[in-house]
Amino acid sequence: xxxxxxxxxxxxxxxxxxxxxxxxxxxxxxxxxxxxxxxxxxxxxxxxxxxxxxxxxxxxxxxxxxxxxxxxxxxxxxxxxxxxxxxxxxxxxxxxxxxxxxxxxxxxxxxxxxxxxxxxxxxxxxxxxxxxxxxxxxxxxxxxxxxxxxxxxxxxxxxxxxxxxxxxxxxxxxxxxxxxxxxxxxxxxxxxxxxxxxxxxxxxxxxxxxxxxxxxxxxxxxxxxxxxxxxxxxxxxxxxxxxxxxxxxxxxxxxxxxxxxxxxxxxxxxxxxxxxxxxxxxxxxxxxxxxxxxxxxxxxxxxxxxxxxxxxxxxxxxxxxxxxxxxxxxxxxxxxxxxxxxxxxxxxxxxxxxxxxxxxxxxxxxxxxxxxxxxxxxxxxxxxxxxxxxxxxxxxxxxxxxxxxxxxxxxxxxxxxxxxxxxxxxxxxxxxxxxxxxxxxxxxxxxxxxxxxxxxxxxxxxxxxxxxxxxxxxxxxxxxxxxxxxxxxxxxxxxxxxxxxxxxxxxxxxxxxxxxxxxxxxxxxxxxxxxxxxxxxxxxxxxxxxxxxxxxxxxxxxxxxxxxxxxxxxxxxxxxxxxx
Amino acid sequence: xxxxxxxxxxxxxxxxxxxxxxxxxxxxxxxxxxxxxxxxxxxxxxxxxxxxxxxxxxxxxxxxxxxxxxxxxxxxxxxxxxxxxxxxxxxxxxxxxxxxxxxxxxxxxxxxxxxxxxxxxxxxxxxxxxxxxxxxxxxxxxxxxxxxxxx
Numbered sequence: 001x002x003x004x005x006x007x008x009x010x011x012x013x014x015x016x017x018x019x020x021x022x023x024x025x026x027x028x029x030x031x032x033x034x035x036x037x038x039x040x041x042x043x044x045x046x047x048x049x050x051x052x053x054x055x056x057x058x059x060x061x062x063x064x065x066x067x068x069x070x071x072x073x074x075x076x077x078x079x080x081x082x083x084x085x086x087x088x089x090x091x092x093x094x095x096x097x098x099x100x101x102x103x104x105x106x107x108x109x110x111x112x113x114x115x116x117x118x119x120x121x122x123x124x125x126x127x128x129x130x131x132x133x134x135x136x137x138x139x140x141x142x143x144x145x146x147x148x149x150x151x152x153x154x155x156x157x158x159x160x161x162x163x164x165x166x167x168x169x170x171x172x173x174x175x176x177x178x179x180x181x182x183x184x185x186x187x188x189x190x191x192x193x194x195x196x197x198x199x200x201x202x203x204x205x206x207x208x209x210x211x212x213x214x215x216x217x218x219x220x221x222x223x224x225x226x227x228x229x230x231x232x233x234x235x236x237x238x239x240x241x242x243x244x245x246x247x248x249x250x251x252x253x254x255x256x257x258x259x260x261x262x263x264x265x266x267x268x269x270x271x272x273x274x275x276x277x278x279x280x281x282x283x284x285x286x287x288x289x290x291x292x293x294x295x296x297x298x299x300x301x302x303x304x305x306x307x308x309x310x311x312x313x314x315x316x317x318x319x320x321x322x323x324x325x326x327x328x329x330x331x332x333x334x335x336x337x338x339x340x341x342x343x344x345x346x347x348x349x350x351x352x353x354x355x356x357x358x359x360x361x362x363x364x365x366x367x368x369x370x371x372x373x374x375x376x377x378x379x380x381x382x383x384x385x386x387x388x389x390x391x392x393x394x395x396x397x398x399x400x401x402x403x404x405x406x407x408x409x410x411x412x413x414x415x416x417x418x419x420x421x422x423x424x425x426x427x428x429x430x431x432x433x434x435x436x437x438x439x440x441x442x443x444x445x446x447x448x449x450x451x452x453x454x455x456x457x458x459x460x461x462x463x464x465x466x467x468x469x470x471x472x473x474x475x476x477x478x479x480x481x482x483x484x485x486x487x488x489x490x491x492x493x494x495x496x497x498x499x500x501x502x503x504x505x506x507x508x509x510x511x512x513x514x515x516x517x518x519x520x521x522x523x524x525x526x527x528x529x530x531x532x533x534x535x536x537x538x539x540x541x542x543x544x545x546x547x548x549x550x551x552x553x554x555x556x557x558x559x560x561x562x563x564x565x566x567x568x569x570x571x572x573x574x575x576x577x578x579x580x
Numbered sequence: 581x582x583x584x585x586x587x588x589x590x591x592x593x594x595x596x597x598x599x600x601x602x603x604x605x606x607x608x609x610x611x612x613x614x615x616x617x618x619x620x621x622x623x624x625x626x627x628x629x630x631x632x633x634x635x636x637x638x639x640x641x642x643x644x645x646x647x648x649x650x651x652x653x654x655x656x657x658x659x660x661x662x663x664x665x666x667x668x669x670x671x672x673x674x675x676x677x678x679x680x681x682x683x684x685x686x687x688x689x690x691x692x693x694x695x696x697x698x699x700x701x702x703x704x705x706x707x708x709x710x711x712x713x714x715x716x717x718x719x720x721x722x723x724x725x726x727x728x729x730x731x
Contacts, residue, residue: 275624275625279625279626281709281718282709283625283626284619284626284627284628284629284709284720285622285626285627285720286626286709289716289718295625307623307624307625308624327624328624329624330622330624349622350622350623350624502663502664505664505696508692515664515696516696517663517664517696
């Protein structure tokens, strides 16, 4: 009795220490046969090395892994010991029970090691992600781009013709909610992780770079195949989603280190924004804290450099060009509405940014030269970056752009049928369309102009030049799009024509308050937020993600799957569980 | 007291010396600089300071903008930005900061109020990459010995 009370009291006095040991990978992990991962056991207190017993299916772990772990008596100076063994793998598929103890009661976790066929079913995999992709994005893009006449869509998106579909769970090891880092990491490593983590389990290690890792899809492809790898995004290339293809860190904010991780893996094609983290510290505009010049390093490694759309298109056309580094912005690139129509955002500073369709086409042109096939990841990042600040028009224009990227991928697959295409988001947003906003409705109050049920009718977007985008975004009867979650902000019921929306700004009390720059727009109303005052924008939703696929391997996509299961579909399709 | 030539301070000289010590040098002769004039080249491979910035280096310069919220309400420095900033660059190392900012080091502490309000800042312009030894913050442009007022 007393012993239990003391143990409980000790646990209360030492926050952060578990009361039992923790094993990584965690319980119910599904691990690819022959894939490398780090094995770690964290004990709640200091233990003697000789007392430690770790069994895998009844056998000593040293026998199973073929090497001895490192014992750390006091990890990071705390009164707690750890056992860590990096870069292990298990070859034989099956269920594995891991029991770890140090004199006391053992903790057991179970892993499933899965194998793959010997031969790949696809030569190429095109993995398309619209960050934050939610159902309302696709409905809105379809109505804006194709129209709806008497209840039926007047045209179809490329999205609408993908053959297989599943609902995907996006939750984290530490929460039902998630961010772009751990969700993309789930696709790329098959392991769930904590919010903000990339390619690692979040353990108690102090340094963000010392957590137990798992091999990413790109690293597996590099180690086992001769396939080419491409990473394309219109965000900073070191941002979470593209980073997840190559990175291992507990902190997605380790952007400078992530550039180094890109350099370690050297994907054949790397296209995106974020040049600031490639420039040495002494160059004005750099965001690095060291003098490493990654642009010079990539060039020395044989990459052609492109810094705008013209250079990209020219470089991709060169028949013997197999490695391209394209950096088109110091930060995140601009979206379709600003680049093609309004010329706001940072278009003035970077007037020659390629469209995501051009980046995708260039990547396919270069990667498809590889006789052994390729893995290409393309992210439409700004769908999320505009959805957060409640800028629906910009988010929907970029969804239309994402759909065109899907069209390019499907055209490629039509000519190269041994191509698996996956189309998905990483997590959702709380966005929904509930009707229209009609300026012609009487009165001054904007809420009375919201058309619901029969009074919504149809919006009056026009696409006379047939490019798929509405010719004008600020039409008189437009989609009524709202978020179910928001900080304090001024709702204007109108597209933000001057610049991307900034709904809330920080005050001197460290709280986000409604941005008064929008206060005097006719009809603007203050909405009191339903989020903590520490949130500056809308947040991610927990709602299921809709994932689609076509091509060899797509038949595995159905029902409800965890995002970690998608890694299994891709690795099975590419036969990465064997020595290819 | 002796007047005119001769060694030592005359009364007039003494008063002039006192006056110059206590006057605010900034208000007398400061040049106006806007955010649009900071860089002559902004590109993927870096930024280049404009000729105007290079000419004003070391001189009293006046800029208008908005205050990005600092860590403490009473601080001796803050970030001046072109538009009201939603995210404080100091508050976490995660936050990236835009190019359109100038770090203001105040001559003496002033109380920060009204984050949505436009302010004018006067100080000695300094350009070039510099790392603040206290915060580790790397800045490209600074106004030193500065003071600000709302406009």
